[in-house]
Amino acid sequence: MANIFRRALSRSRDRIAGALAGLVPGRRVDAATLQDLEAALIGADIGAETAIDLIDSVREARAEDVRAALAAEMVRVLEAVSGDVAEAETGPKVVLVVGVNGSGKTTSIAKLTRLHLDRGEKVLIAAADTFRAAAVEQLRLWADRLGVELIAQASGADPAAVAFDACQAAVARGSDVVFIDTAGRLHTQGNLMSELEKIRRVTRKVVPDGPHEVLLVLDGTTGQNGLRQAEEFLQSAGVTGLVLTKLDGTAKGGVALTIARRIGLPIRFVGTGERDSDLAEFNATEYVDGLLGTEATQ
Ligand SMILES: Nc1nc2c(ncn2[C@@H]2O[C@H](COP(=O)(O)OP(=O)(O)OP(=O)(O)O)[C@@H](O)[C@H]2O)c(=O)[nH]1
Numbered sequence: 001m002a003n004i005f006r007r008a009l010s011r012s013r014d015r016i017a018g019a020l021a022g023l024v025p026g027r028r029v030d031a032a033t034l035q036d037l038e039a040a041l042i043g044a045d046i047g048a049e050t051a052i053d054l055i056d057s058v059r060e061a062r063a064e065d066v067r068a069a070l071a072a073e074m075v076r077v078l079e080a081v082s083g084d085v086a087e088a089e090t091g092p093k094v095v096l097v098v099g100v101n102g103s104g105k106t107t108s109i110a111k112l113t114r115l116h117l118d119r120g121e122k123v124l125i126a127a128a129d130t131f132r133a134a135a136v137e138q139l140r141l142w143a144d145r146l147g148v149e150l151i152a153q154a155s156g157a158d159p160a161a162v163a164f165d166a167c168q169a170a171v172a173r174g175s176d177v178v179f180i181d182t183a184g185r186l187h188t189q190g191n192l193m194s195e196l197e198k199i200r201r202v203t204r205k206v207v208p209d210g211p212h213e214v215l216l217v218l219d220g221t222t223g224q225n226g227l228r229q230a231e232e233f234l235q236s237a238g239v240t241g242l243v244l245t246k247l248d249g250t251a252k253g254g255v256a257l258t259i260a261r262r263i264g265l266p267i268r269f270v271g272t273g274e275r276d277s278d279l280a281e282f283n284a285t286e287y288v289d290g291l292l293g294t295e296a297t298q
């Protein structure tokens with residue numbers, strides 16, 4: 001399969017390639033080139049602290065080795081947080097999907113559903129975003145299109161009650177996985193954050209070892225701001241992994257490195273478009289190749 005990160009990160013890769021072009025083989029790396037490289041990394045939305053650390057790791061390298069050394073360090077940073085996903089011991093795997101408004105939660109659930117269906121698994125979806133009728137309808141459209149069962153209640157219903165129903169239905173039907181869609185929220189909305197805690201608590205009454213994953217969906221184009229969101233959600237929602245969405249062409253994409261380094265959370269998936277097939281499992285080596293063009297030059 002073609003490396004999707006090649007396309008997604010082409011802008012940042014071009015910029016970084018421009019900086020790397022200043023390196024003269026056979027010579028030590030000069031300060032001006034390192035400065036250019038640092039600026040290119042920051043321009044790719046790798047936060048300043050992370051960029052400085054990366055530059056430090058290649059300061060002593062020979063010019064011709066810089067790209068490879070940088071790539072190795074980036075992969076190391078990303079793989080340090082790869083971590084395994086908890087598997088369901090008995091009964092369905094419960095996956096709670098959270099994030100701020102419009103980050104791509106509902107669409108990501110459609111994509112994840114498709115991924116699991118393609119593996120031959122039985123999927124059920126819970127419409128626990130009960131704030132807007134349109135939110136339920138959006139999910140219903142996806143569920144119909146994908147041919148999976150949706151558990152929903154009238155708008156305004158208690159999201160935790162929907163999640164509870166869905167877990168019970170998933171147990172009754174022998175589903176392999178249940179995805180719980182939630183309304184967008186900010187970490188500052190205390191009542192909404194405690195609602196997530198309630199959802200978690202209530203699902204445990206049905207599936208005691210769940211939720212097995214709490215996926216935070218982050219818009220990959222919101223840059224360092226997205227990082228702060230991730231940090232705040234981590235505190236209050238028990239997030240276990242990330243889905244980075246909208247990495248489709250004009251994204252700078254470097255935020256993944258900062259997330260890994262600062263937050264210590266694995267990026268599990270990336271979204272690369274609006275269709276249900278536009279999802280890929282995150283792969284550190286391919287991502288770094290997309291950012292640095294490593295493989296093309298070796
Ligand atoms: N280009 C692109 N668009 C995406 C991607 N993921 C989601 N979108 C679009 O982003 C918009 C918001 O997506 P939703 O899935 O509705 O986001 P949400 O987080 O559920 O939004 P709320 O429920 O309102 O908080 C929609 O127009 C999606 O089609 C992606 O990976 N790439």
Ligand SMILES: [Mg+2]
Pocket residue numbers: 105106107129135181182183184
């Ligand atoms: Mg939604």
